[in-house]
Amino acid sequence: MSFLALRGVGYTFPGWPAVVQGVDWTVGEGEFHCLVGRSGCGKTTLLKLAAGLLHPDQGRITFQDAELTAPGPGLGFVFQSPTLLEWCRVIDNVLLPVSLQRRPDPRAADRAQWLLGQLGLAAHARHYPRQLSGGQQSRVALARALILEPALLLLDEPFAALDAITREELQDDLLHMSRERGTTVLFVTHDIAEAVYLADRVAVMDGGRIVEQVGIDLPRPRSAATRTSEAFVRRCAQVRAAMHMDLVAA
Amino acid sequence: MNDDSLRLRLGSLLLLAVLLLAWEAASRFLGLSALVLPAPSVVLRSLWNGLASGYFWPHIRSTAAELGLGLAAGCVVGFAAGVAMAESRLLRGLLMPYVVVSQVIPKLALMPLFIVWFGFGMTSTVVITALICFFPLMENTLTALRQVPPERLELFRMLGASRAQTLWRLKLPSGLPGILAGLRVAVVLALVGAVVGEFIGASKGLGALVIASQGTMDTPLMFAVLVLIAVLGMLVYQATLALERWLLLPYTRIS
Numbered sequence: 001m002s003f004l005a006l007r008g009v010g011y012t013f014p015g016w017p018a019v020v021q022g023v024d025w026t027v028g029e030g031e032f033h034c035l036v037g038r039s040g041c042g043k044t045t046l047l048k049l050a051a052g053l054l055h056p057d058q059g060r061i062t063f064q065d066a067e068l069t070a071p072g073p074g075l076g077f078v079f080q081s082p083t084l085l086e087w088c089r090v091i092d093n094v095l096l097p098v099s100l101q102r103r104p105d106p107r108a109a110d111r112a113q114w115l116l117g118q119l120g121l122a123a124h125a126r127h128y129p130r131q132l133s134g135g136q137q138s139r140v141a142l143a144r145a146l147i148l149e150p151a152l153l154l155l156d157e158p159f160a161a162l163d164a165i166t167r168e169e170l171q172d173d174l175l176h177m178s179r180e181r182g183t184t185v186l187f188v189t190h191d192i193a194e195a196v197y198l199a200d201r202v203a204v205m206d207g208g209r210i211v212e213q214v215g216i217d218l219p220r221p222r223s224a225a226t227r228t229s230e231a232f233v234r235r236c237a238q239v240r241a242a243m244h245m246d247l248v249a250a
Numbered sequence: 251m252n253d254d255s256l257r258l259r260l261g262s263l264l265l266l267a268v269l270l271l272a273w274e275a276a277s278r279f280l281g282l283s284a285l286v287l288p289a290p291s292v293v294l295r296s297l298w299n300g301l302a303s304g305y306f307w308p309h310i311r312s313t314a315a316e317l318g319l320g321l322a323a324g325c326v327v328g329f330a331a332g333v334a335m336a337e338s339r340l341l342r343g344l345l346m347p348y349v350v351v352s353q354v355i356p357k358l359a360l361m362p363l364f365i366v367w368f369g370f371g372m373t374s375t376v377v378i379t380a381l382i383c384f385f386p387l388m389e390n391t392l393t394a395l396r397q398v399p400p401e402r403l404e405l406f407r408m409l410g411a412s413r414a415q416t417l418w419r420l421k422l423p424s425g426l427p428g429i430l431a432g433l434r435v436a437v438v439l440a441l442v443g444a445v446v447g448e449f450i451g452a453s454k455g456l457g458a459l460v461i462a463s464q465g466t467m468d469t470p471l472m473f474a475v476l477v478l479i480a481v482l483g484m485l486v487y488q489a490t491l492a493l494e495r496w497l498l499l500p501y502t503r504i505s
Contacts, residue, residue, distance in 0.1 A: 053404055071408045083401045087423045087500045100411045100419070130504050 003029040003184055004050060004152060008059035010208075011045055019045045021208045023059070029151075030182040032175075034195035036239060037205035043188045044080075044156055046205070050186060051077050051154050063152065073101070076145035076183075078155040082137040084129040084144075090116070091125040094143045108147070115143040119173055135166035139173065146177060153178060155187045159194070168227075171198060175222065192243070196235045197222060204242040212242035288470040297474035310478060312455040316372060316444045317486065320379025325436055328384040329429070332391025337417065342392075349388070357382050357443070361450045375447035375455070382443035383436040390432025394425030427501060430494045437490045441483045456482070 004027040011020040019042040027033050037043045048054045049061060052071040061068045063075075071077070084093045094112040098104045104112075116122050119139040121132075129137055138158055145153060155174075159167045175198060178185050189195050195202045196216055204212040216235055218226055226232055270290045276282065277289040284292055300306040335342045357378060364374040398421050406416045422429075448457025456479050463472040495502075 048404075051408060053407060071410060073410065075408070077405070077408045079401050079405065081401060083399070083405050085402075085420070085423065087426070089500075097409045100406075100409050100415055128500050128503050130501070 002026045002062070003031075003064065004186070005062045006046075006050065006059065007061075009046075009049060009056045009061060010058035011042075011049055011054060011056050019208050020049065020056075021058075023208075023210055025203060025210060027152075027184055027186060030184055031200050032178065032185045032198060033187070034199035034202045035186065035188045035205055036190060036192060036195045036202060036243070038243070039190065041205045042208040043205050047154055047156050047186065047188050051075055053077075073097070073148050074151050076148065076150035076153040078141050078145045078153070078158040080157050080160060082129070082134075082141040084137055084140055086129045088128075089125070090121065090127050090129065090132070090140050093129065093140055094147055096144060097148050112143065112147055115146055115177075116140075118177060119143055135162050135170065138162060138166075138170060142170070142174065142177070146183075149181065151184060153183050153185045155185070157189050160189070160191070167194070168224075172223075174198070179220065192236050192239045192245075193227070196232060196239060197227060202235075202239055204239060206243070212239075214238050214242065285467060285469050288473060292470045293473040293477070296468075296470040297477060300471070300474055306459075306475075306478065309454060309456050309459050309475075310482070312372070312452075313444055313448065313457065313479075314482065316375045316379055316447070316455065317440055317482070320376045320444060321383050321437065321440045323376065324380035324383025324440070325387045325433060327380070328387030328432075328436070329391050331384070332388040332429075333395065333417070333422075335388070336392050336395035336421075337413075349385075353385060358446055361447055365451045371452055371454075374451040375444055378447040378451075379440050379443035382439045386432040386435040386439065387429070390428050390435075391425065394428030394432075395421045397428070398424050427498060430497065434487070434490050434494065437486050438483070441479070441486065445479055 006023050006025045009020060009023045009025075010018055012018045023046060035043045035046065045054065049056055050068075052061075052063075052068045052075070055069075084090075085096065088096070091109070091112055092099070094115060095104045095108060098108045098112075113122065113125060116125055119142065121136060121139055121143070124132060124136065129140065132140065141158065145155075159170050162170065171194060174185075174187075177183075185198075187195070187198055196218075199216050202214045202216060203210045204214070214235065218229070218231055218235065273287075274289050274291060277284075277287055288296075331345075335345060360381070361374065361378055364377050368374045368377055395417075402420055402424065403416070406420050411419070444455070445457035445460070448455040449461055452458045456475050459475045460472055460479075463469070463475060
């Protein structure tokens with residue numbers, strides 16, 4: 001069962017050393033995978049390859065058993081910054097993916113409103129993005145990525161700029177929304193605790209390669225108790241070791 | 251408006267009153283000739299006479315029409331050219347050298363040529379005004395459309411947006427503040443274009459009236475016309491500011 005499969009994938013920006021090389025990675029349907037690594041290790045590039053925004057120089061990428069050639073409605077993407085259109089109301093931002101395909105019908109509008117409600121933003125639908133806090137803007141970006149009910153959700157450090165409390169709330173929101181629909185998720189982060197808390201499987205990237213995979217068998221649903229459990233701490237230590245962070249700490 | 255800015259406004263009004271009074275006093279007691287520096291009261295009388303007798307109105311209409319037509323034509327063409335050059339690398343490469351060359355030629359130096367081409371009168375002035383407005387609009391549109399944050403472009407690619415959708419729904423709205431800043435510059439320059447164009451190429455309009463008052467050595471009339479030009483400029487500029495504020499409301503609202 002390979003929902004999303006990368007085989008021998010390599011990518012090079014012209015005139016630079018390879019950013020991504022020899023990556024083999026499969027994500028099963030409904031799984032939640034995290035990709036961790038230091039800045040500049042090629043994780044964002046790998047995510048853009050998986051999104052079809054970039055095309056690999058080597059290897060191939062298949063999505064739902066077909067070659068991935070271009071981004072499509074089956075994919076949702078959340079960027080590092082919320083990238084909302086500040087001249088559009090929140091509800092119109094959420095409906096953007098729909099309105100680029102067709103005129104949004106009342107059903108789509110209802111779904112947008114429901115998503116906003118799930119994320120605690122029901123009262124802000126008629127506001128403009130500038131009127132929201134950073135965490136609220138990130139939630140709107142998440143709702144926008146979910147409006148077309150994508151089978152695969154790709155996130156590129158979406159919560160990196162938020163404070164710790166908001167970040168944990170958003171992690172729970174993301175888990176709740178994606179587990180409920182069985183959405184497959186590929187999540188890029190540099191935060192080890194975030195990766196372990198969210199994922200079924202964590203891939204550690206270094207120098208454009210996946211150097212280690214750690215299966216996370218913590219029980220679901222995960223909650224605040226998970227974060228303090230011994231198993232959680234052990235998994236974090238495992239990922240730290242894979243990133244050679246114990247050397248830095250010593 | 252808060253207390254501070256209200257006080258500042260009152261202050262600048264007060265300053266105006268003081269300056270006018272000093273000017274009035276100076277021209278009365280220093281015995282300056284009205285030919286050199288007429289007192290504000292004399293200028294005011296001349297202004298009132300011109301307005302009340304209806305003498306100014308055709309000239310105001312003429313200048314306002316030239317300003318409006320030239321501004322509209324120059325902005326539409328400049329905007330369209332900016333969009334075309336931002337969207338097409340070919341056009342940009344092909345036309346950019348010409349744009350730069352025509353930028354450095356003082357446009358008003360072309361007025362005599364336009365009189366030869368379009369005749370003495372309104373058309374020449376409208377053309378020169380349009381030409382002057384063209385550049386700020388084109389430049390700002392071109393720059394604004396090419397400065398869309400790359401993440402947003404990726405978002406639109408990700409969502410499968412067509413080129414036209416990316417232009418209309420992303421690039422133009424996100425470039426709107428820059429384009430409107432260009433419009434603001436164009437409005438100020440347009441008045442210069444219209445008035446100075448009339449100096450050379452028209453017998454009607456406020457610019458022509460300035461030249462005529464110079465010919466008859468009627469300095470109070472000249473000052474009165476300058477006041478009219480200033481008022482016209484202020485009105486158009488404030489209208490542009492109001493338009494800008496209204497269009498950018500969603501961009502600036504923070505609470």
